[in-house]
Amino acid sequence: MKERVTLDHPKEKISKQHLTEEWVGKIYTWLCIIVLIVTIFSMVYFVASRGLTTFFRGVNVWEFISGLRWQPDAKPPIFGALPFIFGSFSTSIMAALIAAPLGFCAAIFMTEIMPKYGRRYLQPVIELLAGIPSVVYGFVGLSIIVPFLRDTFPGQGLGLAAGAIVLSIMILPTITTIATDALSALPGGLKEGSYALGATRWQTIYRIVLPTTFPALMTGVVLGISRAFGEALAVQMVIGNAPFLPRSLFDSTSTLTSVITLSMGNTVMNSPHNNALWSLALILMLMTFVFVFIVRWLERRTKI
């Protein structure tokens, strides 16, 4: 009898200790998850509530999106955000058009042509490019690309083209990394089948490898565009910041992010100008959702 009691006692203690430990773990990890969820909801809520104020105070949504004139100091102030929306889309899409072919070639180099050199040299290079801070890209753009464009083409150098070039280098790592992962995940049998039929390496690449991995490659491109769309400082430094639609590639213009960066600090909270800037931030946020959903859609297609 006595022995059983002494045996039972530590067992109970251990199970109690177990329970406490489990609860500590559960509560702690739950708290972390709750912080995450609260963060995102409050972000969406606050940006949306500030961004919608403009429209509650009598600005027409369509006029805001399609208006060509942005004159916050005029009386009454005019807010037409089309130049910024156009600037954001055109720079990021042009950046993707430059970066995508380069990134695909780099990925093919690393997986199909010279995997050994690719892993040894090209991969670290891509990782380092990803690590360089955006202000440094802006600085280099301002001191190399802008003077080069100014000397070679008409215009001041600051403008769409400079923004697109700087962004293309910044999103190259995103596109390359995802393309490389997609190409190396391709089952070997497909390629071997193609080679066995007598196809050359290039025929195999552009008839078999690229079409099969196309959705995954596009995922990388969309992620790149999304990154370019949200990039603020590097673009702001090289784009010239004129609030007009550009007339040429080398004309100064603005993006959503650049106008927010420049003006947010100089406006008073709740003034019409400030509210209009928040509306631009709301557009940025909505575009983020759109990009995430395109990426998810493409990822679903990848699995099939």
Add this chain to the structure above:
Amino acid sequence: MSAKLANRIATVVIIAVAIFIVAILAGLLGYILVRGLGHVSWDFLTSVPQSIREGGGIGPQLFNSVFLLVLTLLITVPLGVGAGIYMSEYAKANRFTDFIRLVVEVLSSFPSIVVGLFGLLVLVHYFGLGYSLFAGALALTVFNLPLMVRITEQAIRAVPKEQKEASLALGLSRWKTITSIMLPIAMPNILTGTILASGRVFGEAAALLFTAGMSSPRLDFTNWNPFSSNSPLNPFRPAETLAVHIWKINSEGLAPDAAEIAAGASAVLVIVVLLFNFTARFIGGYIHRKFTASK
């Protein structure tokens, strides 16, 4: 054009592009370092910036960047590791988990300027933190958290199942198994990921413009009382970081040597980021060798 010729041309083009990319990086780094390093000296690294005269340094900015990074990691790592553990160990395969995954994905693709604006509205104005290091650290946490969650989740998932099962079979609780068996094994990967994330945080500027502020008060580097307003350690003072400083002098610098200062500061920033990269690589490689006894 014969298939063989097309093949040869394509191969040459692809190799040329690969070389071109390597050349871009070499050119970038070379330009930044050659142009910037000439300006970097002990004096440049420690003296205060000048607004109109030349000869300003980046001392306070450098300190602010490092201090902000430490503050950010102090907040991000516990939160990110906790959420990562949840995602890999506790999350069930249901809609709620899918939803959290979507949250992490959305959070990681938010433009950093939007994160900065959120910080301005909620932290700076609503919570009344003002432009401060603390507000900056919280904004960077938002920006860094999704990455940290992903790093932890992957690292914990990579722990061999047998080790987890052996621990559970010996009667350890699930939480004890996670903290004393799985986390130590996952630690090298978490550490490498954290260092790489630190590099990203160190160079971030857009999220900080409106949270940590674009100015730095006069600091008294002999006053280490964190509650005094001119102490470098006070987390509630405004703090301009190195990356923000580079942006500021490029867009509105008035000092006659603004371009040189920008170049020098960029060189310092890039060197720090490279150091983070190489440290992560070295630690990753070293621990991999230790654990796997491979060469």
